[in-house]
Amino acid sequence: MAAYLVRRLLVSLLILLGVSFITFVLLYALPADPVRQIAGRSATAQTVENIRAQLGLDQPLMVQYWRYLTGLVQGDLGRSYLQRSEVSELIAARLPATLLLMAGAIGCELILGLTMGIVAALKRGSATDNTLMIASFVGVSAPQFVVGLLLLYVFAVQLKWFPIGGYGTLAHLVLPSVTLGIMGSGWYSRMMRSSMVDVLRADYIRTARAKGLTRARVILRHALPNAILPIIAMIGIDIGIFMGGIVVVESVFGWPGIGQLAWQAIQRVDIPIIMGVTLVSACAIVLGNLLADLVTPFIDPRIRLR
């Protein structure tokens, strides 16, 4: 187990190094010149060269990358060109909001997805089952931008149940969480349904029934804990999927997380911020996958990590 963990962590580090290198090279290959953006449109050529030298952007790419890496191991993500603040501070200020949103989305996935999945499995083949599965299909395929605006319009503007975007209270969390989690809910409901259907066919369920237990008790105490296992491991992988979604959802709802930061930085080609957010997201994905792998043996003792 310990050897496995060490090996996985080493591989994770290599992956992160690879991500940092590829992102760095791609961003610096962009034709946009960050120095011109900083210097402004009235700057003379000399001013531009001065600033270029101050930022070390006149150095060869590999030297710049090495400098970035040496900063990185000391926790220095560099300074934003346009915001003129430490990238690590900008990310740290926004990370809690993103984590909260992800937690909300996971909550939504579990509540919506599991309920739908269980009901569909119990009513297998019925009209309810078909409706729920069509709904889950729509949830999986609907673009988040559209879902977000739709929810905003119906529940915030028309019904006034929730605030129109923003951040702060639990009420603010609901719509963005649902938007981000609705895709996962679709997946979860389908997985939960098939997992539940399998479990319900298992011998120990028949035994439990034969003992004369009530239907509710059989489902809640015997079937559910077993059926839910494969889904727990999915949550770690979800984090990676969320990373793509937060850019859209945070922009639509004015949610002050790192997705919004990334979107603004991309539009203005603020390279240090794009770099920073990419690395943080890559870390989250690698960690999420690692966690998913680590919890699996606890959930299912048949799986061993070597």
Add this chain to the structure above:
Amino acid sequence: MRKLLATTALLAAMAGAPALAQDYTPDPNAKEGGSITITYKDDVATLDPAIGYDWQNWSMIKSIFDGLMDYVPGTTDLRPGLAESYEISDDGMTYTFKLRPGVKFHNGREMTAEDVKYSLNRVTNPTTQSPGAGFFGAIEGYDAMADGSATELSGVSTPGESTVVIKLSRPDATFLHVMALNFASVVPQEAVEAAGADFGKQPVGTGAFKLAEWTIGQRLVFEKNADYWREGIPYLDQITFEVGQEPIVALLRLQNGEVDVPGDGIPPAKFVEVMNDPEQAARVVEGGQLHTGYITMNVTMPPFDDVKVRKAVNMAINKERIIQIINGRAVPATQPLPPSMPGYTEGYEGYKYDVEGAKALLAEAGHPDGFETELFVMNTDPNPRIAQAIQQDLSQIGIKASIQSLAQANVIAAGGEKDQAPMIWSGGMAWIADFPDASNFYGPILGCAGAVQGGWNWSWYCNEELDKEAAEADSMADPAQKDARLAKWSDVYMKIMEDAPWVPVFNEQRYTMKSARMGGDDALYVDPVSIPVNYDYVYVTE
């Protein structure tokens, strides 16, 4: 030396009568107190006046800081700011500013001539990395600052606590406008040094508002500066800026009464809907802005090196139709300067839309069947749609233009290379004047200085004779020569139109909206200088 201008207070004192000349008539209905909410899509980058140069922070910085010069609210007329009065030497080379006494920074310390000197040295020092440093190029000693061989401008001296003398190395008729730019704001040295690189997050100025709270990525709160040196200003107690709000969401919140001014304006997709609703349309404010949208043609890339081709393109563009794409939110442009800019040539009609004439001219230039070219454009709405309209217009005379739709920074980079972008539609990157003076549309975008690698003169048009004429115009610093100077500028732009390096397409109008409770002259909401809103003079009515 001649005394050119004294403040109202001085005039009043001299005449022995109270408040004779007013630069601004206070609104008699104005109420004190209250707080408002403004939204922006993008985060506020910095409130450092030496650095801030974007849509959100421009007017915020104006409210936190002051410079020696200022503008009458809602207009482009200069008035003294932290300077109480000023004198210009006969040769136009020396400016002597007398500072207003008793002005205090937000930290309580009184502002002195030393602060003015420090601020000018700071903004021109290359280590500050100010995007506005180049505006101060006329101050003696600027070049030594720019190349790092000096740390102080030799042309700025402080003979007394409240006197600043600025010597220029060349006459500059725009110098007073430069001293009204945000970049010329007066900052206290001790606060800048205490905050280090984070002065932009902890700004200390002399302005009408001070920063009370800044939660990164969420909101900024400005609080009234009760000791502000302008009597009775500002009216509002507090302004909350909420950032990260999509314009469309901001509009929904405005309709819901949660927002007072959507800082990014009315989103184009909602414009027609808003204007068709009388209740909402009544709260829309329209104003001109010092903006021109244009197509550049790279005069160093054949076939655009032929003036006949450039004229033909000018005649082929149907400007009215392009304006329809943006819901009529513009007026057709005939020349580089926008109509509200001093120096605009009245009565000049530009190149008329004439497809047959354009075809004939193109044939005369040796391209009877047209040619293939590329049109670069920024990739956000409505620019790609405008590019398609331009593409169709060009195909009418046989020019097949393929559209290169790219991110803003990439279009700017392509324009700054001599051989990359034959044509660029300027939308989303277009020139909005830094200060209301005719010269501001020349140097970087049409003069030889901008026709360099990484420059903003994307047509690479460089006419040395016009450069000379422009320099002559800008040396006419004596206010008595004002009309002659404007005539010269008008002449420069007319000669540019003869060479046709641009197709001036339209001058965009600004449309913004306010909540029903907002008060104050409409001009304050489309202020040509304090873009987008002049926060110091607006108020709430309830």
